[in-house]
Amino acid sequence: MEEAKYIWKDGNFIDWKNATTHLLTHSLHYGNAAFEGTRAYKTNNGFAIFRLQDHTKRLLNSAKILHLNCPYDFDEINQAHIDLIKKNLDCFKSNVYIRPLIYLGYGVMGLYHKKSPVNMMIAAWNWGAYLGEDGIQNGIRVKTSSFIRNSAKSLMGKAKASANYLNSQMAKYEAMECGFDEALLLDDSGFVAEGSGECIFIVRNGKLITPPHDNSLESITQDTVIKIAKDLNIEIYQRRITRDEIYIADEAFFTGTAAEITPIKELDFIKIGNGSRGEITKKLQDSFFEIVLGNNKKYNNYLTYID
Numbered sequence: 001m002e003e004a005k006y007i008w009k010d011g012n013f014i015d016w017k018n019a020t021t022h023l024l025t026h027s028l029h030y031g032n033a034a035f036e037g038t039r040a041y042k043t044n045n046g047f048a049i050f051r052l053q054d055h056t057k058r059l060l061n062s063a064k065i066l067h068l069n070c071p072y073d074f075d076e077i078n079q080a081h082i083d084l085i086k087k088n089l090d091c092f093k094s095n096v097y098i099r100p101l102i103y104l105g106y107g108v109m110g111l112y113h114k115k116s117p118v119n120m121m122i123a124a125w126n127w128g129a130y131l132g133e134d135g136i137q138n139g140i141r142v143k144t145s146s147f148i149r150n151s152a153k154s155l156m157g158k159a160k161a162s163a164n165y166l167n168s169q170m171a172k173y174e175a176m177e178c179g180f181d182e183a184l185l186l187d188d189s190g191f192v193a194e195g196s197g198e199c200i201f202i203v204r205n206g207k208l209i210t211p212p213h214d215n216s217l218e219s220i221t222q223d224t225v226i227k228i229a230k231d232l233n234i235e236i237y238q239r240r241i242t243r244d245e246i247y248i249a250d251e252a253f254f255t256g257t258a259a260e261i262t263p264i265k266e267l268d269f270i271k272i273g274n275g276s277r278g279e280i281t282k283k284l285q286d287s288f289f290e291i292v293l294g295n296n297k298k299y300n301n302y303l304t305y306i307d
């Protein structure tokens, strides 16, 4: 990874290399932590964090769900993001990925974590297209996972929780080792849930369809794409889909802060549409990048500029 200079930890800036933690950190053992993935884009007016307030709100909601009593409030967390980008500005040549994490620290072992200290860190570094620049342009190959998405009966998908990501990580590993780029996870009823860290859309007969949030995170990028679709007068439906409906879709793509908008050109060895980036996908991508790069006035309120 591309290192930066400073990491924000519990209210202070520390050197990247000194950003270590005790081996008996609670979260390291049992996986209870809440995180976000946020991006700061390099615009013509300097760096701007995309939908920072929405990410912070979701982070605090995740902490609430997970019984993590975050020592920092909404405004403090937003400001810490801004300060962190400012402090590291010299290191940032292109778009930046930001990773805040609220976690259980050192002092208590055993599962009952009420008395455990809660710590928070934020790191930021240069990170390009998560599924590759070629993926953004030409689409990726996806495999339906043998793992099902965490069931709402056992885990809580409204939290962006580290522990939820064991499921994602296993699915991703399997897909990669099988020679694919990404996994598609079904829910415990067999309907399409999402990718390992992305939501999914399909296009059929000019209409956009994306599954509801029954088993997936309330994605900020998905919400952005729905708004863009409305601007472009593209009909949008939020309803369940099945894997075979993806096979016969005209277009399909993943959305996420990391993945941005990445076309899916193949699922389970079946070519989707013409097997490359679709027309509507391209239109949505163009609008999306216009917005995040500050070239669409209507969405100026989505951007927090770093000056």
Ligand SMILES: *Cc1c(COP(=O)(O)O)cnc(C)c1O
Pocket (backbone or CB within 6 Å): 037, 160, 194, 195, 196, 197, 198, 199, 216, 217, 218, 219, 220, 221, 222, 255, 256, 257, 258
């Ligand atoms: C983060 C995440 C997404 C994407 O959400 P964004 O808000 O668009 O970044 C989708 N699914 C899961 C499981 C995630 O953790």
